[in-house]
Amino acid sequence: MAEERATIYTVARAAGVSAQTVSRVLNGTGQVSAATRANVLAVIEAQGYRPNAVGRSLRASRTPMIGVVVADIGNPFYARLHRALERRLSGSGFSLMLMNSDDDPRAERRQLDLLRSYRPTGLVIVPSAGSSLGEADLRALGHVVSVSRVPEGVAVPAVVTNERAAVGEATAELLAHGHTEPAIVLGPAGASTSRAREQGFLAALGPGRRGHVRHTDGTRAGGQAAAADLLATRPAVTAMIGFNALVTEGIVSALQAAGRPCPQDMSVIGFTDAGWMTLHRPALTVIDQPVEEMGALAGRLLLDLAAGHGVDPGPHVVPSTLIRRASVAPPKEHTP
């Protein structure tokens, strides 16, 4: 039982072999006789030796670590994404480093600088709204895959959902129920998701109809403020689509505060399902986003890239589907 800390050299010495042979046993590379291997493993066990990832990373000029930079860790979407990535990457030897950009390009840059100092193998990023990241910034971080949002002017493999079509379907659902002036409460104007959903909304409305578009910071407070403003200033609005679960919480909250029952006074459709949406009365109709599939696909793409395989830049589209529940009804004063 050596007093000094176990390293590859203390193991090598005790096993009567070279450090290189210990390294081979550790990594399963090259050829080692069964007897030597068993002996080395016994010494490793006896010394309680654990390889030092830092030494390995320094030599390899790469750390088996994947950065995950998201816009708002308070949004359950990102907890689900992180969990899906972790599942997909577990067993591959990669660690995940989760970072929060708070949807601020400067915070994003700071986080990526820190991440970069670890020489990570790759990065899964949800670019912040108004992100100023260029090719060079991202290349310095190894393999990069974007999820949900697509970075502007930078070609990286992307995993997204069918934003336009999904919002189009939701908008059509509202029109079919007789709503003539629906509203959509989006996230930040600088996010590709906000742009795509706005386009899907306007395209489904068609040239003749009026629709209302609001941008928010994507939080509950933002959604609540936008909905309250619409309630106060746009009496013709009888239906709202929320950008994410948080914004939808804000919309529902604003309706309650204003004493405007859903769906009688206001139909609501959320984007990204959440546990409370089935508990709420009425249960919320929602565009169900396949977050787990998106995360798993992003993880697989990253693993492929790390293995040196080519990867289809996509964007890879994992479709969302509309789940009809009870928060959409014809408008009260519907005059066809």
Place this chain on the structure above:
Amino acid sequence: MAEERATIYTVARAAGVSAQTVSRVLNGTGQVSAATRANVLAVIEAQGYRPNAVGRSLRASRTPMIGVVVADIGNPFYARLHRALERRLSGSGFSLMLMNSDDDPRAERRQLDLLRSYRPTGLVIVPSAGSSLGEADLRALGHVVSVSRVPEGVAVPAVVTNERAAVGEATAELLAHGHTEPAIVLGPAGASTSRAREQGFLAALGPGRRGHVRHTDGTRAGGQAAAADLLATRPAVTAMIGFNALVTEGIVSALQAAGRPCPQDMSVIGFTDAGWMTLHRPALTVIDQPVEEMGALAGRLLLDLAAGHGVDPGPHVVPSTLIRRASVAPPKEHTP
């Protein structure tokens, strides 16, 4: 514009100084003349040099990284905790590595092994139910602080809430409304939080009264199953306390599925507030846990330890408070 990758040596050469001087400028250690410093900084800028954290960590035998091991990243409690830690630690130069034990001691050990290979500065841990971690396991990870749950038989600084008193207050609230046989739907039996809350529950009931205790895995599905079982087999139960926001979701869901309105047929008190709890009708009475304060305190303790200061092992108690909303009412068939 050098083709080779910028290192401390390429900077030193271009600036006409030694690597050691560049290191001093980088770290603000020792004395460097203003002129030399300016020159070095200019070269750093010109070469786009970024220090390699791996080289630094190897030399220092420590990585400025704090591991965060939680039981279930799907539980919003942990997203809030991570965010609070990140806030507290931002600017200190420490990175956070978030890991999920899924409340499984073997997964927990695997995650800690991986973390240990990075030679982290510290660890914030919510021990898994039935965790088998000993002093030696934790000491190998640097400075350790536990949050929410307390590890068994291991002395580390701990940050907790007033489990017993908070559940006692909630139980008293139910008794005051005339409930004679309340139930508590807990998390895993092996978690210190489950034990403490059970004690608080039973103590508040007193020796004369009957109460029901159920354990779950702490998920929505677990809460739903336990609540459904209580509904089916314990008709005398007229009030339930949920272990966390997820379990409380499950309870509410089971009540809806069984057609048993809250609070008429069943009073409900949650533990840890969540956005949907004010949206739900009736709005849920809840034991509001100060997650952000707990995370901030844990972060501060870790920073103190890392700075070499002594730290009171505690447990440091950040009290929860009961928020009375509308989900507690007298039982329907209350016969005093």
Place this chain on the structure above:
DNA sequence: CTGAAAGCGCTTACAG
């Protein structure tokens, strides 16, 4: 199947 040497990018004594 196995080993001696070099080097990944830093910082820590030590010397001036």
Place this chain on the structure above:
DNA sequence: CTGAAAGCGCTTACAG
């Protein structure tokens, strides 16, 4: 105020 040398713990060629 500044620098030459050594070493943190590994793995990569290279040689046998």
